[in-house]
Amino acid sequence: MTIKASPEAPPAVVPANGLLTSPILPTLLKLAFPNIVAMLGTTLVAVAETSYIGRLGIEPLAAIALVFPFVMLTQMMSAGAMGGGVSSAISRALGAGDRERAATLALHAAMIGLLGGLFFTAVMLLFGRWFFMLLGGRAGVLEQALQYSQVLFSGAVSIWLVNTLSSVLRGTGDMRLPSATLIGTALVQVVAGGTLGLGLAGLPQLGMRGVAAGQLIAFSLGAIFLAWILVSGRSRLTLDFRAFRFQRAMFLDILKVGAISCVAPLQSVLTILIFTRILAGFGTATLAGYGMGSRLEFLLTPISFAFGVASVPMVGMAVGAGLVARARKVAWTAGAASALTIGLIGLIVAAEPVLWVSLFTSDPGVTAAAYSYFAWAGPAFGFFGLGTCLYFASQGAAKVGGPVLAGTGRLLLVGLGGWWLVSIDAPAWTLFALAGAAMVLFGLGVAASVRLTRWGK
Known part of the structure; x- marks a missing residue:
């Protein structure tokens, strides 16, 4: 099977020429602004989450400090490291005028995102307790950290897919849709995490499990939305699963940047x-x-x-x-x-x-x-x-x-x-x-x- 470009999408030369010929600084600022808004929104979500975790008590607040480095590592690897490799490979293909290769890379990137998420799930479920103990987690703090970690990392695939599919879109020069998706994900995370964690609206108080479940729900919805965008032909590249063929060179093109990153x-x-x-x-x-x-x-x-x-x-x-x-x-x-x-x-x-x-x-x-x-x-x-x-x-x-x-x-x-x-x-x-x-x-x-x-x- 292969992946083909969407017939409804604009011709590849349009977005490619826009980024190849337009003035550099204005174009850069135009592309950067949506990302700044999305990243600041994500940062404020972390502040909000810490705030309502604090209402659960001192132990949950200490527990989130143990889990936070691993959550950040997941985000940084999927968005900044491997995500950069995905955007790099797709943009280089588009710059060379090879739209079909760019579309093929997109689905191989989704597979990498799936495998990356499964890897983090396995590692954190098997070794999470040992990691937290190494960082000083004991007794109630350790148990609270495990409650949050086990729920969140059971769905690490959703985090990886959101960031990987966002990187696919960024590689085409589309910064607005990934940023809007991240903002929407952040809003859902705040509402769902606070409601489930604190037991609002008459729901049972699930504590740290509920806070983690809010984030998991938000990223799962974000992954489904981005996958729909890419499959339905509403983006500059379309994923055609029916025509997929495994191509080792496509993985290598992404991993030669992403793996080192x-x-x-x-x-x-x-x-x-x-x-x-x-x-x-x-x-x-x-x-x-x-x-x-x-x-x-x-x-x-x-x-x-x-x-x-x-x-x-x-x-x-x-x-x-x-x-x-x-x-x-x-x-x-x-x-x-x-x-x-x-x-x-x-x-x-x-x-x-x-x-x-x-x-x-x-x-x-x-x-x-x-x-x-x-x-x-x-x-x-x-x-x-x-x-x-x-x-x-x-x-x-x-x-x-x-x-x-x-x-x-x-x-x-x-x-x-x-x-x-x-x-x-x-x-x-x-x-x-x-x-x-x-x-x-x-x-x-x-x-x-x-x-x-x-x-x-």
């Missing part, structure tokens, strides 16, 4: 876990102060993600069409936009940290630690934005080895540097300076890889 989320999660573990030895106030800073970083990441994801189809189509100079210009434009936006916010909070810290605490110890973090790490936020955005642009060019190595450098600097600073009883501010230096190393490392790596065939 999956290392990056692992590095990010390990960096955060290592740094958090080190700072825990400096006391609650210092750890909480770092938490204030990392929370802002979490809210700023969607901006860099939005610019980066928007650059993937623009770079991919340009590379597919042999317009390597344009592809590089797109990458540098996106990187500069991300670096300037996030860097400006970083400089503002470095100069006036009270604008952010006062929203969460008035405790003198926590405030002092947060001020110190922003003073040392805030000026480096721009480098983090640059590196993250160029990492996505490199996916579009199918050249992710250098950015992944830059992430490895950041991880090693935090791990080895943090261990050395602790061994000499260095003060906490030196660790905050180390965090900033690691961001600078990451940003410059990715930029160097983009500058020195040959793009194109």
Whole structure:
């Protein structure tokens, strides 16, 4: 069987030419805006979910902190890593004018999403308890974490399919429909999770299982909707299951970018876990102060993600069409936009940290630690934005080895540097300076890889 392009869809040359010939910055901003809205909406959902979990008690609130890294890892791998590989392969095919190949890649991508979800289900159901115990989960907190995890990850396929099918659409240059779907999914998650978790509207209170069920319901509906869009011919590519034929080369085209890119989320999660573990030895106030800073970083990441994801189809189509100079210009434009936006916010909070810290605490110890973090790490936020955005642009060019190595450098600097600073009883501010230096190393490392790596065939 093969997958064919929809006869109702617009001719491939229309969207391809639009991204190959239009002015770079205006087009990039147009593509990035829907992603910014969707990512910020998703972030606010996490805040809302934490809020009503807090109403369930202290143990559930501690439990979600144990599960959160694995939920983020699932999202980052399916949306940013493998999703980038999907968008890259499809956009390069469209840029080369091969619409049938792009459509064939789309269904192979859906199969990868299905398998990725099943993998996370198996791993978390088999080893979830061990993971949470390794992170310090005990007694009631451990049981609450397992209740949430077992329900959510039993349907990890739905999360992977939403993000994979969204990446298929983004690869064609369509940013609005995936963003609208994610916003709708977020709204359903808030309503369903809060209702089932807290027992609203006369329903029984299911606690953490109900909160997880709300997210599972939302993503299942999102996956069904996106699959219907792609099968019914309402998108630029149509999935025709009746004509499918397994083609090994299609999987390799996606995995040569997506599989390598999956290392990056692992590095990010390990960096955060290592740094958090080190700072825990400096006391609650210092750890909480770092938490204030990392929370802002979490809210700023969607901006860099939005610019980066928007650059993937623009770079991919340009590379597919042999317009390597344009592809590089797109990458540098996106990187500069991300670096300037996030860097400006970083400089503002470095100069006036009270604008952010006062929203969460008035405790003198926590405030002092947060001020110190922003003073040392805030000026480096721009480098983090640059590196993250160029990492996505490199996916579009199918050249992710250098950015992944830059992430490895950041991880090693935090791990080895943090261990050395602790061994000499260095003060906490030196660790905050180390965090900033690691961001600078990451940003410059990715930029160097983009500058020195040959793009194109």
